[in-house]
Amino acid sequence: MRFDVLTLFPELFSSFLKETILGRAVKAGVVDIRLVNIRSFARGRHLVADDRPFGGGEGMVMKPGPISRALESVDRTKGRSLVVLLTPQGRTFDQTLAWELSRMEQVVLICGHYEGVDERIRASCVDLELSIGDYVLSGGETAAMVVMDAVSRLVPGVLGGEKSAQEDSFEDGLLEYPQYTRPRVFKNQEVPEILLSGDHEKIRVWRRTASLKRTLERRPDLLEKAKLTEEDKRILGKLRKKPEK
Ligand code: 9D3
Numbered sequence: 001m002r003f004d005v006l007t008l009f010p011e012l013f014s015s016f017l018k019e020t021i022l023g024r025a026v027k028a029g030v031v032d033i034r035l036v037n038i039r040s041f042a043r044g045r046h047l048v049a050d051d052r053p054f055g056g057g058e059g060m061v062m063k064p065g066p067i068s069r070a071l072e073s074v075d076r077t078k079g080r081s082l083v084v085l086l087t088p089q090g091r092t093f094d095q096t097l098a099w100e101l102s103r104m105e106q107v108v109l110i111c112g113h114y115e116g117v118d119e120r121i122r123a124s125c126v127d128l129e130l131s132i133g134d135y136v137l138s139g140g141e142t143a144a145m146v147v148m149d150a151v152s153r154l155v156p157g158v159l160g161g162e163k164s165a166q167e168d169s170f171e172d173g174l175l176e177y178p179q180y181t182r183p184r185v186f187k188n189q190e191v192p193e194i195l196l197s198g199d200h201e202k203i204r205v206w207r208r209t210a211s212l213k214r215t216l217e218r219r220p221d222l223l224e225k226a227k228l229t230e231e232d233k234r235i236l237g238k239l240r241k242k243p244e245k
Contacts, residue, residue: 001030001031001032001102001104001105001106001107001151001152001155002031002032002033002034002078002105002106002107003031003032003033003034003106003107003108003109003148003152004033004034004036004074004106004107004108004109005033005034005035005036005108005109005111005144005148006036006038006067006070006071006074006108006109006110006111007035007036007037007038007111007113007140007141007144008037008038008039008049008062008111008113008139009111009113009139009141010035010036010037012141012142013033013035013141013144013145016145017033020149021149021152021153021158021159022148022149022152022153022158025152025155025157025158028157030155030156030157030158031152031155031158033148034074036070036073036074037070038062038066038067038070039066040070041065041066041067041069041070041073042063042065042066043065043066048063049062049063049066050062050063050113050114051063053115057115058115059114059115060114060115061114061115061116061117061118062112062113062114062116062117062118062121063118064117064118064120064121067110067117067118067121067125068121068125071083071108071110071125074108076106076108078105078106079105079106080103080104080105080106081104081105081106081107081108082101082104082106082107082108082127082128083108083110083125083126083127083128084101084107084108084109084110084126084127084128084129084130084147085110085112085117085121085122085126085128085129085130085140086109086110086111086112086129086130086131086132086140086143086144086147087112087116087117087122087129087130087131087140088131088136088137089129089131090128090129090130090131091128091129091130091131092130092131092132092133092134093130093131093132093133093143093146093147093150095150095171097130098147098150098151098154099154101147101151102151102152102154102155107147107151109140109144109147109148110126110140111139111140111141111143111144112139112140113138113139113140113141114139130143130147131143132146132147172226172227173222173223173225173226173227174211174212174214174215174222174223174226175211175214175215175218175219175222176211176214177206177207177208177210177211177214178210178214180192180195184196192206194206205235208231208232208235209235209239212232212235212236212239213239216236216239216240216243217243223236
């Protein structure tokens with residue numbers, strides 16, 4: 001899997017790439033990340049990459065030329081490749097999209113900044129526009145990190161394989177059950193007795209029930225798309241009748 005990140009601020013990525021799982025995946029050669037500085041494709045003595053909006057208004061817009069030339073500098077001849085523009089107007093990124101992107105050989109991420117990118121880039125070069133959620137960021141760089149983090153851990157060989165990624169919360173569409181470690185008592189709160197019992201079947205049912213309860217209480221919207229077994233449906237029925245349990 002290869003990511004090409006087009007940005008005006010490549011330095012923002014350095015600690016992210018050094019300190020995360022992604023950094024390890026890069027070292028292991030499973031993921032390749034190339035940072036392309038858009039500014040180095042700008043022209044003139046001042047390498048200007050942004051300009052005032054036609055029609056007037058606040059802020060600056062990223063010029064199409066530098067982004068277009070940066071994109072042309074990226075080798076896109078080696079397999080399935082997708083050009084993604086990170087923008088507040090995009091489709092909201094989620095785990096389903098993360099799986100789809102993980103099946104690409106190459107994802108080119110264009111990070112906008114200022115008020116955004118000249119519309120003609122979107123129209124002529126972009127395959128997919130992505131937002132990471134309904135809040136205002138100052139640019140696409142942090143969004144690109146979010147996308148690379150979520151996608152790369154699904155690539156076989158990154159996290160210890162697809163298997164562990166599949167076991168995660170959101171893969172069955174439910175929230176995770178609560179986790180505990182030592183000590184057994186912390187600030188007067190005890191670890192649920194059942195987790196110390198050694199009865200693996202009881203623990204499994206307790207955890208599944210806790211997952212379903214949390215999802216019902218906090219994210220009932222997730223239950224509509226969740227992969228539920230007959231056992232889950234039975235547990236949910238009980239929880240809906242006795243929500244205090
Ligand atoms: C406050 C400025 N806005 C109103 C005129 C428009 C605006 C322009 C550029 C708002 C945010 C941005 C920068 N954001 C991104 O590039 C971005 C983003 C985001 O802000 N939220 C969620 N996902 C993404 S992906 C890229």
